[in-house]
Amino acid sequence: MEHDAFDKSEIALLGLGDMGTALARAWLVAGQPLTVWNRSAGRAEPLAAEGAKTAETAAAAVAAGGLVVVCLLDDASVGEVLADVDLTGKDLVNLTTGTPAQARARAKWAEERGAxxxxxxxxxxxxxxxxxxxxxxxxxxxSRALFDAHRGALAVPAGTRYVGADPGFAALHDVALLSAMTGMFAGVSHAFALIRKEDVVPADFAPLLVDWLTAMAPYAYGTAGHLTSGDYTEGVVSNLAMMxxxxxxxxxxxxxxGVSAELLTPFMALMERRLAAGHGEEGTTGVIDLLVR
Structure with missing residues (x-):
């Protein structure tokens, strides 16, 4: 794939774990000038052979790039690695997994250092x-200005979706989707547990499960509609009392x-609480109101 439409100014990439290395290789394939640093220097050697410059220190890497991308273990690592690094005039992109509150604090921290x-x-x-x-x-x-300035380069490793000026929103969207995924994993695990001791071939059951979950996925649109309108009964086919x-x-x-129901019972308990409060004609959207503190 050609990536000639973006400004190929130097990127400094700090952190060469599996994700950082994948990011580095994508940029190198696109012809992106790249300086890399990792706490364990050996991780940088294969990338040097592929065209990356290597820096002995994080400060040297940051000095080399106008766009600084960090992909480290956690938020504490970001603070430690960049503690004594001059960030004045730099554009700092943090791809380290963290929470919304950590992202907001890190944004303030970076801005206080001129980035x-x-x-x-x-x-x-x-x-x-x-x-x-x-x-x-x-x-x-x-920073929308930062995103717009480097959007082309950022789009090389993966697609980009800007979700707002609030620095915490990327992490919030990330964790919200991962939380939904975790709930799906729980349901899939329970389903397979039910057939585990029976003469049902898991490989035959899997496509049935995938098709069913795919058919149920638009449930999210209904929930969004309920939250927007405030009418939790709109379009409900199977109401809470029935469920x-x-x-x-x-x-x-x-x-x-012979299967534990522990993956199901927490959600069922919330459904029962909502029903007991007199909301039997609703769908399950009201459970959200029970979760929000």
Whole structure:
């Protein structure tokens, strides 16, 4: 793929774990001038052979690049690595996984040191980086001017989605999607547990499960509509009263199959609380109001 449409000024990349290395290789393939640094210098050697410049210190790497990208272990690592580094006039993009509050604090920290700041939440695993057809992308939030100035370069490793000036929004979107994924994993795990001891071939059951979850995914649009309108009964086909009644069958089946229901019962308990409060004609959107403190 050609990437001639963006300004190929020097990028400094700090952190060469699996994700950092994947980012580096994507930029190198695109002809991006790149200086890399890693706490364990040996991680940089293969990239040097592929055309990257290496820096002995984080400060030297930052000095080499106008755009500084950090992809480290955690937020504390970012603070440690950049503690004594001059960031004046730099554009700092933080692709280290963290929380919204950490991103907001880090943005203030960077601005106090004279840098523009952009936080990123990577919605991809390393093999997806540099492969447009993989569908991987990165949420970005913070300085819009920084994002606009470097959008072309940032789009080389993965797609870009700017989600707002609030520096915490990239992490918020990232964690919200990952949390939904975790809930899906829980449901998939329970489903496979139910068939585990039966004469049901997991490989035959998997496509049925994928098709069903795909068909159910638009549930999210209905939930968004309810939250927007405030009418949690709009368009509801299976109401809360009906679903709570049906939960007994799910629990009884789990017991018959010798499967713990611990992945299901927390959500079911919230459904029961909402029903007890007199909201039987709603769908499950009201559970969200029980979760928000």
């Amino acid at each position: 523009r700041f952009l936080d990123g939440g990577i919605m991809a695993v390393p093999p997806m980086i540099g492969t447009p057809e993989s569908g991987g992308y990165v949420f970005y939030s913070g 709570v009644e049906g939960n007994s069958t799910l629990l009884r089946t789990a017991e018959e199959q």
